[in-house]
Amino acid sequence: MRMFEFPGRKKPAAGDKPSGKDFMxxxxxxxxxxxxxxxxxxxxxxxxxxxxxxxxxxxxxxxLLEERCKKSFRNGKLYAGSSR
Structure with missing residues (x-):
């Protein structure tokens, strides 16, 4: 197990959300x-x-940046590939 992985946490399926690279x-x-x-x-x-x-x-x-960032947040959590 890697240092930042949590047991029981499911990884999102591919295509569920854009990666940070896609967002950038x-x-x-x-x-x-x-x-x-x-x-x-x-x-x-x-x-x-x-x-x-x-x-x-x-x-x-x-x-433009504000609009892009609003699209990347959901329920106060960063949507663009962040682990936070």
């Missing part, structure tokens, strides 16, 4: 898509200066 890969892809949209907005001249661009990008990035 999906989050990275979502951030890349978000950044690509911001590049398009910069090229279209929608921002006056770097400060307005960076502020909008940071706000959108935090919203």
């Amino acid at each position: 890969a999906e989050t990275k892809k979502a951030h890349e898509t978000l950044f690509a949209r911001f590049v398009e907005r910069v090229e279209a001249g929608q921002f006056e200066d770097f400060g307005s661009f960076y502020g909008a990008l940071q706000e959108a990035s935090w919203q």
Whole structure:
């Protein structure tokens, strides 16, 4: 028995929940898509200066991360492959 395994604890079946790697890969892809949209907005001249661009990008990035994290929690427990 490994140090952190508990007797009688059933391991989830494969496919029951995403792994932490899957969660991080999906989050990275979502951030890349978000950044690509911001590049398009910069090229279209929608921002006056770097400060307005960076502020909008940071706000959108935090919203995206918050949304991803809300999806990964269930009943106050981390769902994305955490053992806690």
